[in-house]
Amino acid sequence: MPIRPEHRWLYPIDWCELSAMVRFGRAGGRCEHCRRPHGRRVMHLGDGRWWDETLSAGAGGWRDGRGRRVRVDPPRQLTLDDGTGPVPPRTTRVVLATAHLDHDPGNNRLRNLAALCQRCHLAHDRPEHRRRRAATLRARRAVGDLFS
Structure with a gap:
């Protein structure tokens, strides 16, 4: 998943190397949750x-x-x-990404990072996506109340 421009400063300068080390060094090119192989x-x-x-x-x-x-x-x-x-x-086609297990992009400890395929990454982030969606909808309603 691409990094949003507003969150880019939360990631270390060597994020590409750190991500590759987690995905291919530690995980061996397989999802750490379901074991699907990267690139196949x-x-x-x-x-x-x-x-x-x-x-x-x-x-x-x-x-x-x-x-x-x-x-x-x-x-x-x-x-x-x-x-x-x-x-x-x-x-x-399976593509591995490095996920933050606690959803905090500033916490880049190795035990907080996992190599996940797209299916496992979406399943892991589902509660966080719902929380963000609810916050966005509440903010839109609040702005709508100002102008109605």
Whole structure:
């Protein structure tokens, strides 16, 4: 995710090197939450399950949204939990980003940084995005009250 210009001063001058060290040095080019590999196209079902071709000595296997191996019968692998029927697998390209676990861009300690794929990053930031959205809506309503 690009850094907003107004937040750029919160990041250290060597942020690119620090981010690369977290993503590729410590995490080994895989998401630290779900283990998806950086730069590859992975097949997924949209509910968090994804196909890991390196699982089981090259034979591959399904993983869940937390990177754990999913052991399900082959006919049930491609169905949604609500039972609506078969879901065609989709593919997506995985891109790792370095996320601040406490949502504070000024806290750049290594234990506060994690290499996350786009799905895990959005899931991690969901409460913070909701909080910011609510604050923005309240501010818009307050400005609207001034002029009505």
